[in-house]
Amino acid sequence: MIAERWLNAALYLALLAVPLAAWALDEPFVITLATKIAILAIAGVGLNLALGLGGLVSLGHAAFFGIGGYAMGILASHAQSYTPLMQSPFLIEGTKSMPVIWLVAIVVSAAAALVIGALSLRTTGVYFIMVTLAFGQMLFFFAISWPAYGGEDGLSIYVRNGFPGLNTLDPIQFFAIAFVILSLVLILVSRLSRSAFGLALDGARQNVARAETVGINPFRVRLVAFTISGAITGLAGALFADLNRFVSPSMFSWQTSGEIMIFVILGGVARLYGPLAGAMLFILLEHFLGGISEFWHIYLGLVLLGVVLFARGGLIGTLSRAAAPHD
Amino acid sequence: MSLILLAEQVLNGLQFGVMLFLMAAGLTLIFGVMGLINLAHGSLYMIGAFAAAGVAAATGSFLLALAASLAAAAIVGGVIELVVIRRLYQRDHLDQVLATFALILVLSEATRWAFGSFPLYLNIPPALSGSVRLPGGIEYSLYRLSLIGIGLLIALALFWLISKTRIGMRIRAGENDREMIAALGVDISKLYTVIFALGAALAGLSGALVGAIQSVQVGMGEPVLILAFVVIVIGGIGSIKGALIGAVLVGLTDTLGRVLLPPFFATFMEKSAATTVGSSLSSMLIYILMAAVLIFRPSGLYGRA
């Protein structure tokens, strides 16, 4: 396990060092790319809590990602046009303040995850995959045909939201925000997984009957995990929307759910830094293969196939095994 | 709305459902026997449609085109089973999802590379064009009526195959206990290849049949794939009967929702708002149906709990 720890540290430092170098060399796009990786890794870490530790294979996490995105879009668009969000029974104004937006994104996506989780957790296995997909699709079609916030066109926010004391329009400062949040989320999930709650969740995944005999209520533990997982992914959605200064229903699409899941699987399921490794590989492949050929999806597909077939345990699993043969 | 129009819409829903069944049958069979989630099933549907369009353009024969769709999808299905899929049976669902997602990328872009970026032409044969007058005075498209017939025939053939034939016996045995039938000397890997190719051929055929009245283009398989998953989950995974009933249920819900919801909302709302709300709700309807079924029956209608 020491090898995996070194690998995690290397990944973490690379994510920090590359944008700093890019900052020194004045390559703002590299910083933007690193910011995208950090944000998608947050979404992946969120999913990994449900999927890896809890064994809850959700193909509907785009729902929370999109809710987070729209929390940002709706609040900021009202602030942008100086129209209140709601006047009665009490006044709610839009806002351009990131911390407020994050809070709203977390609360709303957690509430959605609580409801979706409570309904979906009645099922297991493939049924669970599909029922979470169904909830994602419902929100997707709702967002497309809901005219108030742009429908399929989405919402453009012209200026990135603010964070007290920082200039968020400066790529390196926005990267710093995303990086710090990623670090906090990693700490949170690592603590959680080692806590009594994490052990109960892991126990419920491995053997429900045994977990029940020691007094664990699997449904409740899983629901809590699913809710936290949805909240983290929602936070990532708000950040992603701020990265692009734009939200659209495609954040709700099943392809988005699939991509977040791919980060987790590519990096290594249930490994804390797996989603970071997966997001890095995927974004870099997308970035570099895109220039090779019009048909670059073929190469992307072949690389993904290669990883599944020959690199079991994802990137981190494979690399840490190779580094520590006596593991 | 007149009764005749309603009856016609029910037929439309039935036809849509029967076509979904052809997709869903292969998917549910593959899942039931091999425990494999195959996201690339939609790509096989697309390959069937492209093969049919290619052969129809070259020969002008619709029957040859259908044969080509079956053959092409079965061959591609067989090859990917041998090269990729069989390495996935022992893996968990996650690896299967990622690997078959990767296959979608490869197959879609390879098809675009081979056939170009523009939609292809495939039309219904002259013998089946036009419409017929059904009892009760419904004017209905002959081709769609044939689709209902073909779909139901294939459903019957599948039931016969599974309940009465030797291979069907093995399929049922494989669903129940794969170590046991391997121990009894059945070449399980060959059986799996055959089942996978059979499911692929059904998807390819349905791609060709539907492609003739829709658009043959890259990416046509994914929306149908999602619907087919909805169908097998509602019906209960692994159950052919469940797939048939789920498919008809989804077809009817989707079609009738589209037709009935906007006028329903118009009874108590302003007309243009009713059109918008009705259309929005109707596009979410099948997912609401699926969530509702699973909440009350967590293993689908005919699934084994």
Added chain:
Amino acid sequence: MKRKTLSLISASIMALAGPGLAGEAVKVGMITTLSGGGAGLGIDVRDGFMLALEQAGDSGIEVVIEDDQRKPELAVQLADRMIQSDKVDVLTGIIWSNLAMAVVPAATAQGKFYLSPNAGPSALAGKGCNENYFNVAWQNDNLHEAAGAYANSAGFKNSFILAPNYPAGKDALAGYKRFFEGDLAGELYTKLGQTDYAAEIAQIRASGADSVFFFLPGGMGISFLKQYSGSGIDLPVVGPAFSFDQGILQAVGEAALGVKNTSQWNKDIDNPTNAAFVETFQAKYGRLPSLYASQGFDTANLLISAVKAADVHDADAFRAALKAADFNSTRGDFAFGPNNHPIQDIYVREVIKEGDVFTNKIIATSLKQHSDAYAAECKM
């Protein structure tokens, strides 16, 4: 506008003499859809654009092309990259309105020029217009408005209209209704991406309409037309050119024959630029050009004319050069209105068969020197 056709040789001499080459090359970022189901449109725009650049010889323009996969978020990130890292001066290429809405406001806010070769959402034509945003194709409603005007002249009194349930679909029906003077037998919004229209066709049959207007781009339109023509209904159909362009007509086949559609371009528009464009496009790429290709070609020629006339780093001068629209358009007369959207003739075309190939011929002019409904709201 009324300048005589320049030969290619004199064009490159002009380019050498012009301020465009005084400094370094003008960098253009093209974000368009090159993979997946909608790739045909992006490929046509790109091919038309590159053909014009090639014909201009050394025009001092350097192009970076990226595939947006039709994902709005990706388009935004590509635009960021092109602006931050490639340091482009001009952006172009986007096909879809929702992607344009994601990219254009931010790009123009950063002082970049955007030339739209396809999408023209109403928000960018009215209140959200920008002096650095030029639309070389049409405002989204234009072709639908022309369809409504044509329906009047054809004597339609009672139309059944349908479009997908998303913003561009709503704009389409609004555009048709803006000009159509008859009644509506029915108005339907279908699901985006829907491929089976049996239920809608049954409603059309039962509605007592005397005509059908539809806006269903891409595969949706192919499916609708095939199913409609097989349904035995013989009401006249009219629609915008998007379901009848050269790229997809072959896939629709006989079902489209005789259908009227509205377009600002066709391959038989009689002017030397267009004749040369159709011929050279076919020679280079082995297929007939579509309206998207013509839009890409015109966009590039507009850009070339501006690069020749002004330095891109002198934004005011470059903007004036773009606004002058001093190039030979495949459409003949071409001018920008006050909101930088085209003022142009829109034609009615009929689908015909030439030998084995389905294509269009112009049968009438629907709207002359047509602008758009949003120009008055634009303050710049």
